Amino acid sequence: MRAIRSVLPQGRPLPGEAWERRHRVILWVLGLHAVALYVFGVMRGRDAADALVIVFPLVVAVALGGYRGLSRRWRASITTLGLMGSSAVLVGLAGGQTEAHFHFFVMLFVIVLYQEWVTFLLATAFVLVEHAVVGVFAPHDVYAHDAARTEPIKWAAIHALFIAGAAVAAIANWRMTESAQDMSKAAADELAHQASHDALTGLLNRAGFDRRLADAIVASGSAPYALCMVNLDRFRLISEAGRHTQGDELLRRVAELITELAGDDAIVARLRGDRFGLLIPATADEGGVTVAERMRRGVADLAFQVDGQAVALTASIGVVPVTPLAVGPEELIIAAEAACYTAKERGRDRVEVYRADNAALAKHQEEMDWAGRLVTALRDDRFELFYQPIARVPGARVQDGDYQFGELLLRMRTEEGKIIPPGLFLPAAERYDLLPAVDRWVVAHAFEVLAAHYQGYAAVVPDGKIGDHWSINLSGPSIGDAEFIDYVQAQLAISGIPAELICFEITESVAITDLRAAAEFISQLRNLGFRFALDDFGTGLSSFTYLKNLPVDFLKIDGAFIKNLVHDELDRVMTRTINDLGHQMGLSTVAEFVEDQATLARLQEIGVDYAQGYGIAMPGPLSEWLRTHPAGSGADLGLATA
Numbered sequence: 050m051r052a053i054r055s056v057l058p059q060g061r062p063l064p065g066e067a068w069e070r071r072h073r074v075i076l077w078v079l080g081l082h083a084v085a086l087y088v089f090g091v092m093r094g095r096d097a098a099d100a101l102v103i104v105f106p107l108v109v110a111v112a113l114g115g116y117r118g119l120s121r122r123w124r125a126s127i128t129t130l131g132l133m134g135s136s137a138v139l140v141g142l143a144g145g146q147t148e149a150h151f152h153f154f155v156m157l158f159v160i161v162l163y164q165e166w167v168t169f170l171l172a173t174a175f176v177l178v179e180h181a182v183v184g185v186f187a188p189h190d191v192y193a194h195d196a197a198r199t200e201p202i203k204w205a206a207i208h209a210l211f212i213a214g215a216a217v218a219a220i221a222n223w224r225m226t227e228s229a230q231d232m233s234k235a236a237a238d239e240l241a242h243q244a245s246h247d248a249l250t251g252l253l254n255r256a257g258f259d260r261r262l263a264d265a266i267v268a269s270g271s272a273p274y275a276l277c278m279v280n281l282d283r284f285r286l287i288s289e290a291g292r293h294t295q296g297d298e299l300l301r302r303v304a305e306l307i308t309e310l311a312g313d314d315a316i317v318a319r320l321r322g323d324r325f326g327l328l329i330p331a332t333a334d335e336g337g338v339t340v341a342e343r344m345r346r347g348v349a350d351l352a353f354q355v356d357g358q359a360v361a362l363t364a365s366i367g368v369v370p371v372t373p374l375a376v377g378p379e380e381l382i383i384a385a386e387a388a389c390y391t392a393k394e395r396g397r398d399r400v401e402v403y404r405a406d407n408a409a410l411a412k413h414q415e416e417m418d419w420a421g422r423l424v425t426a427l428r429d430d431r432f433e434l435f436y437q438p439i440a441r442v443p444g445a446r447v448q449d450g451d452y453q454f455g456e457l458l459l460r461m462r463t464e465e466g467k468i469i470p471p472g473l474f475l476p477a478a479e480r481y482d483l484l485p486a487v488d489r490w491v492v493a494h495a496f497e498v499l500a501a502h503y504q505g506y507a508a509v510v511p512d513g514k515i516g517d518h519w520s521i522n523l524s525g526p527s528i529g530d531a532e533f534i535d536y537v538q539a540q541l542a543i544s545g546i547p548a549e550l551i552c553f554e555i556t557e558s559v560a561i562t563d564l565r566a567a568a569e570f571i572s573q574l575r576n577l578g579f580r581f582a583l584d585d586f587g588t589g590l591s592s593f594t595y596l597k598n599l600p601v602d603f604l605k606i607d608g609a610f611i612k613n614l615v616h617d618e619l620d621r622v623m624t625r626t627i628n629d630l631g632h633q634m635g636l637s638t639v640a641e642f643v644e645d646q647a648t649l650a651r652l653q654e655i656g657v658d659y660a661q662g663y664g665i666a667m668p669g670p671l672s673e674w675l676r677t678h679p680a681g682s683g684a685d686l687g688l689a690t691a
Contacts, residue, residue, distance in 0.1 A: 055253040071162045075128055076114050078159055081106040081136040084143065093142050103138055107131050122167060125160075129168040132156040133175040137183070141190040141358050144166060152206070154215050161219045176212045180205035247319040249297055250304035258318035258326050262378040265328055265371050274371035275337025277327040278385035279307060279344060282363045284323035299353055299362075308531035310347045311340060326382065331370065341366045341400045349398060363398035368404075383417050390480070404631055416617035419477035423461070426474075427486055431462045434494060437668040439520075439639060439661040442652050444531040453678065454659065456520040456554070457495055458668050459487065489536055495521055495551075502675050503546060517680075518584060520552045525559040529566030534573055541577065548578030552603065556584045564598060571600050582639065587627050596634070604631040606657070608642030617648045627657045632656070 063071070083104045090100035114124050136152040143149035153176060160168040184191045184201025191197070197204035243575055245257030253261065265274045282302065284296075300323065306319045307325055316328040327344075331337040332335040348364040367388025369381055384403045392401035426432055438455040449591025461469040478484050499519060527533045541548060553574065560567040560583065571581050583596070584604035587610060596604075606627050611622045624640070640652050641660035 079131045082113045125163045129160045129171045129458045145193040173213045177209035250319045253318035260380040261316045269371045275331035278367040278389040279325040280389045281323040310344050365392035366400045368402045388620045419474045420481040433460045434671040435668045436671040436674045438666040440665045453517040485526045488527045496540045500544040500546045518552045522554045552580040554582045554584045592691045604636045605639040611642045
């Protein structure tokens with residue numbers, strides 16, 4: 050029976066309004082049949098009274114079927130009997146003609162609209178009983194051939210069998226329709242689930258979490274909630290140390306742990322990367338902090354290994370109360386992120402509660418604002434390249450001709466036209482992973498501008514080598530990124546500039562984060578013809594030991610040693626040591642933060658090759674510099690007076 054029931058329709062009832070609409074149509078069909086059969090009876094020679102008696106049961110069925118005091122099943126049953134009765138009346142008035150029996154099948158497919166078991170059973174039972182009873186007492190009203198009139202019970206069973214077969218066909222169609230509906234609903238549910246859930250962890254995603262958070266804001270007046278932002282500490286370093294799949298497995302483990310520790314009433318989501326959001330009921334005395342602390346300890350106790358080595362995992366958690374005064378989910382998430390970042394700055398592995406008057410939180414809020422403005426500036430192309438020349442120190446050993454050498458700098462322009470220095474927006478770009486997009490913007494626009502500046506010039510210089518150097522700073526996320534290398538190659542092909550024009554600068558701190566990746570990155574681009582400079586050299590504890598592994602062309606001495614070069618003997622010793630080391634390795638040296646003639650003189654004594662700073666030349670718009678310095682004009686700067 051279970052096997053049989055599994056292939057039969059589930060018999061899900063129609064929604065009330067849909068059933069009523071179908072029932073009204075079926076009642077109209079039955080009512081019209083009563084009228085039409087009355088007319089047909091009169092035409093077949095019955096007097097008006099006799100014809101009325103014949104169709105009277107059909108009229109009663111219409112009346113009872115339309116009575117709302119009865120249940121749906123009773124109304125459907127009565128109407129079904131009325132429809133089958135109309136077929137019986139038609140067959141009787143037609144003298145049992147075989148063609149008239151087809152009407153039973155028509156009515157059967159009318160009652161299919163009910164999608165109820167009882168209607169099929171009643172239809173089959175009606176045909177069996179009606180054909181048997183009438184076939185015995187008035188066989189000429191049912192059958193048109195002698196064999197059926199002689200054995201009415203047998204032929205009643207045959208007719209009922211045909212009706213049952215038609216009912217089975219209708220049931221099969223019903224079952225297939227239900228299956229198709231189930232598949233369609235399952236597909237729709239799956240799409241809805243995918244739209245609101247994270248594929249990796251199965252938790253809600255940002256879109257789904259925002260909807261729950263919006264509901265919590267509305268309900269927070271009577272039911273207090275707290276929003277927790279959980280951010281894993283140093284997850285990027287952990288994931289990069291192992292394989293990508295291990296990082297995914299760690300995120301799944303953390304998702305399971307947080308879900309378990311948060312409790313059944315919590316709503317947990319993976320917002321992005323290694324960042325999780327929780328919406329938890331919070332009583333006035335704990336404000337969600339107790340749950341947050343429990344999660345922090347749980348993450349710290351989580352045992353996880355990368356390539357067989359145990360890793361220490363911690364989490365920084367920001368907590369913010371959900372109140373009816375919140376403008377929306379975005380405002381609350383920004384506040385929770387600010388508290389989370391404050392926890393990181395205060396040592397990580399801690400819980401920080403959001404307070405509007407917290408100075409650290411205010412700083413993070415400002416960075417978030419800058420991140421938003423930065424995204425808008427990228428979208429609206431409101432960045433501008435500036436240029437600061439780098440001059441050869443008088444008497445330096447460099448003997449490779451007179452050429453332009455300088456660094457491209459980035460500025461943001463507001464909608465009002467005000468120039469914003471990078472110190473205001475780059476920290477936000479770094480915190481919110483926008484540096485790769487910034488690097489790509491600089492590379493694309495620099496290549497495009499320089500291609501226009503040198504158009505046709507390479508063809509008229511000896512060997513086609515221009516000799517100029519334009520330095521472009523690269524951020525940490527771009528170093529070792531194969532996609533960024535592909536992007537640079539694509540821009541090089543589009544612009545058509547010689548790769549030797551470009552000198553990419555990477556800072557010492559970025560290079561030592563992953564020395565092997567940095568060396569491979571530099572080598573790949575140097576093979577294309579690009580040059581490299583190691584910026585801010587001398588600040589790292591192991592600078593001298595790893596320098597030999599980095600295939601760079603220029604060594605930029607950190608400005609911390611140059612600022613007080615005139616007055617600090619130790620700075621002079623450090624500068625001389627770095628300069629001599631660079632020369633021993635065949636590298637050209639560049640001193641940063643050169644701001645006066647006295648410093649330049651000291652650099653000349655030490656033998657540094659190049660100088661850069663406000664004392665050499667102030668940064669200015671690249672477009673203006675290119676306009677006043679045509680290709681091949683060199684860069685005879687002297688000292689700036691500004």
